[in-house]
Amino acid sequence: MPDLQYRTDLADAFLKDYRELNSLDSEDDGWLGVNLDGTLAQYSKWTLDIGEPVPKMVQRVKRWLADGKEVRVVTARGTFGSMNERCVQIVKIYDWLKEHVGDSIEVTDKKDCLMIRLYDDRATQVEANEGTLVNA
Numbered sequence: 001m002p003d004l005q006y007r008t009d010l011a012d013a014f015l016k017d018y019r020e021l022n023s024l025d026s027e028d029d030g031w032l033g034v035n036l037d038g039t040l041a042q043y044s045k046w047t048l049d050i051g052e053p054v055p056k057m058v059q060r061v062k063r064w065l066a067d068g069k070e071v072r073v074v075t076a077r078g079t080f081g082s083m084n085e086r087c088v089q090i091v092k093i094y095d096w097l098k099e100h101v102g103d104s105i106e107v108t109d110k111k112d113c114l115m116i117r118l119y120d121d122r123a124t125q126v127e128a129n130e131g132t133l134v135n136a
Contacts, residue, residue: 030116034061036075036093038121050077050092053100057119065103072106073097074118079109 037043040058042051064071078089093107111118125134 030114031070031072032064033072033074033111033115033118033120035118035120035122036073036077039119040073041096043121048089048092050096058100061101061105062103065101065105070106072108072115074108074111074120076109078107 034040034057036050039054040061041053044051061071073093075093077093078086080086081089090107094104097103097105097107126132127134
């Protein structure tokens with residue numbers, strides 16, 4: 001459609017308000033991040049499709065959610081390509097989560113100061129404030 005405009009600021013405003021309201025109800029102010037490809041879902045090389053679930057990680061996420069913890073999927077999917085391609089990827093992620101995790105949890109490509117821990121297959125842990133590699 002010619003001259004069609006998109007608003008992308010509403011999602012950020014909604015998430016800010018949601019987090020503020022959620023924090024009023026919760027004593028735990030942090031969240032757990034879980035990477036999608038290679039951590040929550042099987043991954044060997046980039047494709048448009050999301051892999052099969054990793055059972056141990058899916059069960060862990062379900063347990064955290066049952067315990068009332070905030071969990072977010074941290075992924076770069078949905079951050080590149082045309083607006084249509086990004087939207088298709090985001091919808092695929094939410095559909096995958098609904099099928100395999102059962103809950104609708106936030107999907108983001110950003111970390112913030114409230115993130116307690118990130119579970120990721122590609123990260124190398126370092127000692128906080130030291131830079132020393134853990135298990136090197």
